[in-house]
Structure formats: structure tokens, C-alpha cells
Amino acid sequence: SAVISQKPSRDICQRGTSLTIQCQVDSQVTMMFWYRQQPGQSLTLIATANQGSEATYESGFVIDKFPISRPNLTFSTLTVSNLSPEDSSIYLCSAGFNYGYTFGSGTRLTVV
């Protein structure tokens, strides 16, 4: 199965700053997604990262707060902007394949 490299694995950021998370897939993939997992919760889909066009955001998530790039079929970034303590969470990227969806190892963000 495909391997997704996600970085950073964790970070502690000051409120008001931004964090950019990167995901690299070891094969070309059409579908990439970004999820958030808050402590003790399940995964919530933030957006679908579309190659060559703007990301598609789920209800409650907006581009100004979570800008996403998808410059090619193997790479995507998620930026969490204007950080507040409520943004402290785990962020995961995912890629969809015929056999299922694979996840990066996650980025644990703490906002102080």
C-alpha cells in the first residue's frame, strides 16, 4: 500500500501565528483529503484537496482559516492560520486508493 509522509509530527505554536503541514505520497493519487481529530474524538473532514483547483471545504471550515495547496498529484499542504487554543488538535492527511484510504502519521498541534 502507499506511504504518506507527513510533517511536522508535532509543533507548539503561539496564538496568532500559522502552521503549515506537508504531506507527500509515494505515488500519484487523485484524491487527497485533510482531517482534524480533536482529543477523544473521531476524525472530521476539513476539505478535499483538488489538484489544479481550489480545495472543497466541509461545513464549518473556510479557506481563510485553512488554506490548502495541491500543486501536483503527490503533494499537498494545509495551513492553519491565526492560531487559537481551540485549534489544538491532530491534523491528518489522507489519500484515496481503490483498496481504501491511507493516512499520514498526523501532526499534533498545541497552541499556547
Add this chain to the structure above:
Amino acid sequence: RKEVEQDPGPFNVPEGATVAFNCTYSNSASQSFFWYRQDCRKEPKLLMSVYSSGNEDGRFTAQLNRASQYISLLIRDSKLSDSATYLCAVIVYGNKLVFGAGTILRVKS
């Protein structure tokens, strides 16, 4: 109504027990279904896909009931190492994978 619903548990079972989880989904047009396993502080790992005919992988059996819109996961002969959170996931419109809340399994000696 949530798109995917699971009993959060926890299910506390002794080693060797058989345990079953159910998951219901709301969109009757959903076509693809999965069970994931998530260990503490790790990303979800695909455990198995769920096919209309059901599928089995060793001690694990997954089944789909389209009429009642639920999927199930059966674990036989539970091991300590099976302790984890089990997430069911359904692909909805736009190829988006939506997760249930997860069911916690604790296997005890």
C-alpha cells in the same frame, strides 16, 4: 442524524472472547465501507474493506446489510493486542470518507 453512527463502548472483554461491533450509515447511496483500527496517538490503519458478500481475514469478519444500512465487524478469539479503537468509515458523495465516532475495545487477560 449523523452520517455514520457507532456505539462508542468501551467493550471490555476477556482474552479469547468473541466481540461484535455494529455501525449504521444514513446515506442509502453509499457504496464503499471500511473498518479502520486506531491505536492511541497513532493514525487510523485500514483493517478491512466491507463487501456486499461479506469478507473474512483470519479472526476478523466484516459484513454489510444494505437493507438495514449497517455494517458489522466480528472479532473471534480476542487477543490483548486487539485493544484499540475501531472506526467504521463510509464513502459518501464526492468520494469523501466519513467516519463514525469509533468503538473502544479493551481485551483483558
